[in-house]
Amino acid sequence: MSVELIYDARNIVGESIIWDDRLKRLFWIDIIDKHIHSFEPNNGIHEVWKTPNFITSIGLCKNNDFIIGGMKNIYFWNLDNEFRQFTNIESHIPGNRLNEGVVAPDGSFWVGTMQKNFSADGIPTDITETSGKIYRCTADGKLEQMTKDKFGITNTFIWTKTGQFITADTTKNQIYRYDLDKKTSKLTNRKTILQYFDRGLPDGSCIDQDGYFWNCRVVGGSCIARISSDGTIDQVVDLPCSWPTSCTFGGKNFDTLYITSARFTMSEEHLAANPQEGAIFAFKPNIGGLPQNKFG
Numbered sequence: 001m002s003v004e005l006i007y008d009a010r011n012i013v014g015e016s017i018i019w020d021d022r023l024k025r026l027f028w029i030d031i032i033d034k035h036i037h038s039f040e041p042n043n044g045i046h047e048v049w050k051t052p053n054f055i056t057s058i059g060l061c062k063n064n065d066f067i068i069g070g071m072k073n074i075y076f077w078n079l080d081n082e083f084r085q086f087t088n089i090e091s092h093i094p095g096n097r098l099n100e101g102v103v104a105p106d107g108s109f110w111v112g113t114m115q116k117n118f119s120a121d122g123i124p125t126d127i128t129e130t131s132g133k134i135y136r137c138t139a140d141g142k143l144e145q146m147t148k149d150k151f152g153i154t155n156t157f158i159w160t161k162t163g164q165f166i167t168a169d170t171t172k173n174q175i176y177r178y179d180l181d182k183k184t185s186k187l188t189n190r191k192t193i194l195q196y197f198d199r200g201l202p203d204g205s206c207i208d209q210d211g212y213f214w215n216c217r218v219v220g221g222s223c224i225a226r227i228s229s230d231g232t233i234d235q236v237v238d239l240p241c242s243w244p245t246s247c248t249f250g251g252k253n254f255d256t257l258y259i260t261s262a263r264f265t266m267s268e269e270h271l272a273a274n275p276q277e278g279a280i281f282a283f284k285p286n287i288g289g290l291p292q293n294k295f296g
Contacts, residue, residue, distance in 0.1 A: 001237050001284075003239055003240060004282050006279075006282045007279060011030040011033065011261070012278065013030060013245065015030070015204065016029050016101065016260075019250025019251070019258070023038075025038045026038060026248070027058055028246070029057070032054070035049065035051060036048070036055070036077070039280065041251060041256075041282070051083075053070060054122075056099055056101060057069035059101060061294055063296060065077060067086070069098040071097045071116075073087070074089065074111065086137075089135055090133075095116060095129070096114065096115055097113065097115075099112050099132070099154050100204070103292065103293040104136070104157075105293050107294065108139075108295070109138075110134065110136050110137075110157050112135075112151065112167075113131070114131070115128065117153075124265050127153070127171060129152075134167065144185070147187040151171075152171025153171050155168045155202055155204060155205075156204060156205040159180070161211050162211075162229070163180055164177050165180045166193070166213060168202035168203075168205075170218065172195070173196050174195040176191065177231075178190050193229075193231025197233070199223050200221015200223070201217065201219045202217065203215070206247050206249060206257075208226075208290075209254075209289065214226050215227055216245055216259060220243070224236075224247060237285070239259065241279065242261075242266075243264070244260070245261055245262050247259045253288055255288045257283055257284070257289070258280060258281070258282045259280065261277060261279055261281065262278060263277040
């Protein structure tokens with residue numbers, strides 16, 4: 001399967017890539033470099049917006065704005081680079097920050113937290129606590145914790161066709177499946193469906209039309225894996241980067257898989273030999289994906 005480098009972004013931590021089907025553009029963030037990016041594959045136009053602080057995720061809204069995860073706050077953002085604060089998460093836990101943030105099929109915004117792993121200068125710091133949680137935020141501002149389980153690094157939010165929820169803990173190299181209670185919206189009956197896969201660690205994912213999810217394998221995994229909802233690995237696609245971080249289906253008929261990557265913590269020697277780290281990659285997996293959910 002042919003994987004193409006489509007934009008040499010050289011992101012420090014490229015993350016949270018989405019396809020805006022209204023504008024026919026990719027959007028993603030660079031957490032450490034404090035930028036929001038967009039790219040139009042059809043014409044190669046790239047735009048970038050500087051953000052006032054670190055941001056950690058991006059999603060679409062029904063009103064054409066975007067929903068943004070910051071360090072502690074959720075914001076609304078528009079292409080004029082205007083930020084409007086919506087709500088705050090875990091203000092009582094100063095050592096934590098937001099991480100994964102994805103709009104759910106019901107229009108709510110799910111966000112995970114974790115211990116801060118970089119300083120105010122963007123320098124990497126060690127994770128010493130399993131303090132991450134998963135929250136659901138609705139359009140009326142209601143915020144609820146979805147499970148009492150705690151995570152080292154929350155990553156991957158997938159809602160299955162059968163009403164289950166899949167998520168991962170990067171630090172533990174484990175992927176879990178929960179039952180999602182429709183009445184209470186709580187997560188129950190956690191089951192570990194994949195653990196200790198020896199190609200890196202689980203980062204971001206997206207789901208395809210057949211209900212399989214594609215999981216980026218960060219920290220040296222250099223691949224993306226297609227996995228069933230019971231944890232069976234269907235295929236593994238090698239990538240020309242060692243830290244793939246997030247993925248999304250986009251393009252005409254949602255037939256192209258786009259992938260962000262990172263160069264966080266990599267040595268100058270490694271980057272000199274591998275300058276493509278931090279780029280945006282794409283390939284056609286012979287299966288289509290689904291449009292992004294929209295908040296509201």
